[in-house]
Amino acid sequence: MIQIIEKAYTLQLTESERELLTYLHENIESIPYMSAQKISENSFVSSATMTRFCIKLGFSGFHDLKYQIKQQLLQAEGNANKSNIITLFNKTTEDVDVHSLEKILSLIKCDSSLYIHGSGLNYICAKYLHVNLTTADRPCILIGDRHVLYSLSESMKEGTLFIIFSGDSSYDRYKKLAEKIHHMKGTLILITTKKDSRLASYCDAVYCVKEDNFMFHDKDINPRIGMLTITQIIIEMYSSAYMLNNK
Amino acid sequence: MNDIRSIPVDNLNKSELKILDYIYTHVDDVHSMSVQEFANTVNFSPSSIIRFCKKIGFSGFAELKFSLKAPNERSEPPVVENTNINLILSDLSYDIDGTMRVLNEGDIAKAVDLLTTTQSIHLFDSSGLTGVIVDYVEKYLFTIGRQNVYKYDAEHQLKHVVEKLNQNDLLLMISASGNFGPAFEIVKTAKFHNVKVLSITPFQKNNIAALSDVSLRFFTYQRKNINTDFTSRLPIFYVVNDLLQTYVASLQESEVHHDTNN
Numbered sequence: 394m395i396q397i398i399e400k401a402y403t404l405q406l407t408e409s410e411r412e413l414l415t416y417l418h419e420n421i422e423s424i425p426y427m428s429a430q431k432i433s434e435n436s437f438v439s440s441a442t443m444t445r446f447c448i449k450l451g452f453s454g455f456h457d458l459k460y461q462i463k464q465q466l467l468q469a470e471g472n473a474n475k476s477n478i479i480t481l482f483n484k485t486t487e488d489v490d491v492h493s494l495e496k497i498l499s500l501i502k503c504d505s506s507l508y509i510h511g512s513g514l515n516y517i518c519a520k521y522l523h524v525n526l527t528t529a530d531r532p533c534i535l536i537g538d539r540h541v542l543y544s545l546s547e548s549m550k551e552g553t554l555f556i557i558f559s560g561d562s563s564y565d566r567y568k569k570l571a572e573k574i575h576h577m578k579g580t581l582i583l584i585t586t587k588k589d590s591r592l593a594s595y596c597d598a599v600y601c602v603k604e605d606n607f608m609f610h611d612k613d614i615n616p617r618i619g620m621l622t623i624t625q626i627i628i629e630m631y632s633s634a635y636m637l638n639n640k
Numbered sequence: 641m642n643d644i645r646s647i648p649v650d651n652l653n654k655s656e657l658k659i660l661d662y663i664y665t666h667v668d669d670v671h672s673m674s675v676q677e678f679a680n681t682v683n684f685s686p687s688s689i690i691r692f693c694k695k696i697g698f699s700g701f702a703e704l705k706f707s708l709k710a711p712n713e714r715s716e717p718p719v720v721e722n723t724n725i726n727l728i729l730s731d732l733s734y735d736i737d738g739t740m741r742v743l744n745e746g747d748i749a750k751a752v753d754l755l756t757t758t759q760s761i762h763l764f765d766s767s768g769l770t771g772v773i774v775d776y777v778e779k780y781l782f783t784i785g786r787q788n789v790y791k792y793d794a795e796h797q798l799k800h801v802v803e804k805l806n807q808n809d810l811l812l813m814i815s816a817s818g819n820f821g822p823a824f825e826i827v828k829t830a831k832f833h834n835v836k837v838l839s840i841t842p843f844q845k846n847n848i849a850a851l852s853d854v855s856l857r858f859f860t861y862q863r864k865n866i867n868t869d870f871t872s873r874l875p876i877f878y879v880v881n882d883l884l885q886t887y888v889a890s891l892q893e894s895e896v897h898h899d900t901n902n
Contacts, residue, residue: 426897467749467890478878482736483685488676491725514783517776521873524769528870609784609888616780616881622732625874629728632870 395421395465397458401450410446413438417462425463429455485603485622494623496598497582498630500554501526505580507533510542511558514617518558518584518624525628543570551578558620559585564592571595584623586615656692659684667708675701675726687733690726700726732874738859739875742843750854752887754838758810760788764798764826769873770816773840773880777812780884784891795822802826805835813839816871818846827851840876856883 398421401414416436417424424432432455433440443455452458501507507526511519516537523535536542546555555574557567563585574581575595582598583590593599602619652660659682663670670678678701679686690700698704755761761781765774774791781789792798802811811830815823818841830837831851839852842860849855858875 422893423897426894464746464749464753467752467886468746478882479736479740481881482733482878486687486729486732487679487685489686489725489729491674491676494725514776514779517772517779520775521769521772524772525870528769607885607888609892612783614783616885618877618881621877622874625732625872626725626728629732629872630724633724633728 394418395462395469397450397462397465401446404449406446406449407442409438409442410449412436413442413446421462422466425459425466429459481605481618482622485605485619486626488603489623489626490600493598493600494627494630497556497584497600497627498634500580500582500598501531501556501627501631502634503552503554503580506550506553507531507556508536508542508545508553509533509556509558510536510539512537512539513560514615515558515560515620518617518620519556521621522556522558522624522628526631529628529632531631539566539570543573546570546573546577546579549574549577549579553577553579554582555579556582556584558624559583559587559590559592560615561587563587563590567592584620586620652695655684656695658682659689659692660696663704663708671705671708685733686726687730690730732872735860735872735875736878738843739857739879742857742859743879744857747854747856748883748886751838751856751883752890754810754836754854755786755883755887756890758836759808760790760805761786761810761812762798762801762805763789763791763812764795764814764823765791765793766815766820766823767793769871770814773814773873773876776877777814777880777884780880784884784888795826798826799829802829802835803833805830805833807834807836810836810838813837813848813852814876815839815841815846815848816873816876818842818844818848820848824848824851840879 398414398418401417406414413436416432416438420427420435427435429440429443432438433443447453447455447458450458452461509519509523509526511517519537520535523533526533536545542555546553557570559567571581571592572595581596582600583592583596584600584602585592586602586604588601590599590601600623602623604615605619606613606615608614662682673681675686675689679689682689684692693699693701693704696704698707763774763778765771771793778789778791790801792801805811811827813823813827818839824847827837827839827848828851837852837854839848839855841849841852841855841857843857849857856879858879860872860875
């Protein structure tokens with residue numbers, strides 16, 4: 394029960410005000426989205442009673458009350474959300490594949506040209522890794538367009554390292570590039586949300602990130618928090634080795 | 641170095657005692673486990689295990705395992721193989737926990753309200769690591785279909801735009817320090833024109849938070865490489881994700897109710 398309703402029950406109310414309170418309590422989730430008229434109709438209470446009720450509770454009117462109810466509902470949800478963040482972090486880090494990470498790290502530490510790529514929200518992860526590695530004095534090049542990356546791969550030196558962040562539908566998009574890198578004797582690291590990616594056979598290291606999707610308008614949205622967390626871990630692993638070497 | 645069998649148990653809580661008990665009764669098994677495997681076995685997170693090890697006087701899980709060997713078996717120093725990653729996870733977890741503590745209840749709700757009730761959202765793409773977060777916010781908003789999201793990378797350009805905005809518009813400012821000059825100038829201009837300001841700033845008192853309508857705070861350990869900023873932005877990503885998922889949830893709720901009312 395939210396605060397407002399709790400407080401209302403302690404007040405001296407007339408019979409019709411009580412009826413209104415009961416209606417509000419039973420339909421609390423819908424109230425922020427209902428007009429005063431609708432509530433008045435549904436609860437069989439006059440709009441005058443509604444206004445009196447709001448004022449008794451200390452609000453200037455129904456609009457004010459509705460707003461506060463909405464805030465308190467969101468807050469109640471928010472408290473659940475707070476522990477959601479910690480749960481999300483723990484979920485992301487509970488089965489960290491240390492072996493794959495160490496493999497990835499050993500490849501990044503090699504003295505080779507490094508291209509980092511991702512598109513859409515994956516580009517954010519790629520950019521985040523790029524900025525951090527650059528700051529840690531590991532030169533690298535960020536490429537957002539896979540066609541540009543493909544064209545660069547055609548004239549690459551042997552041993553050039555590629556890190557690709559990809560989502561689910563990556564095989565068709567990156568098959569040609571992966572084959573080219575393999576053919577040119579480059580090194581390919583894939584960080585993906587796709588389990589058992591078919592691209593894995595072309596890769597020297599693969600990290601499969603746990604998904605943390607949600608649905609909206611029938612769309613499957615992946616906010617990439619898992620991928621960003623793994624990227625941060627890679628950055629920390631690189632920088633702790635880097636800091637050690639520079640002491 | 642501590643002997644695992646002589647650890648004072650007075651200030652251990654129930655769960656910690658359970659972990660210790662498991663170790664005492666499964667010495668041989670524990671010896672061959674990684675901290676991951678051990679954590680799974682006793683149903684705690686790896687970072688909790690590391691904290692526990694430190695609490696009882698070991699530098700990490702590796703040292704604890706080493707002390708399980710009988711004295712005459714200890715010929716080599718403990719191997720630090722996974723200590724690195726567990727320290728990392730522990731530090732990251734510390735930032736996230738800290739952020740949860742300084743993130744005000746109700747501020748997410750107020751922030752969602754700003755996102756819902758304002759017409760246009762304006763972002764300042766400052767360079768560097770913070771710019772990556774702004775990029776993330778923009779792409780995330782586009783992905784969920786939010787209209788009228790504008791991003792600018794030039795201070796004077798955004799200032800020029802802000803001067804024409806009003807209380808129906810929102811300036812969403814992200815600042816790792818909360819005091820970044822150009823960002824603060826833009827926020828001042830926005831408030832002068834009654835534009836709503838939602839900021840994400842560090843937990844310490846800062847200028848931008850002071851002027852904002854709502855400021856979501858985060859906690860992170862500052863780190864620099866000579867004169868370049870190197871601080872982890874991970875907690876801010878989590879705050880942004882939480883904000884936008886809550887926003888999406890409130891949009892879905894209002895759609896459901898809109899449908900039932902019609």
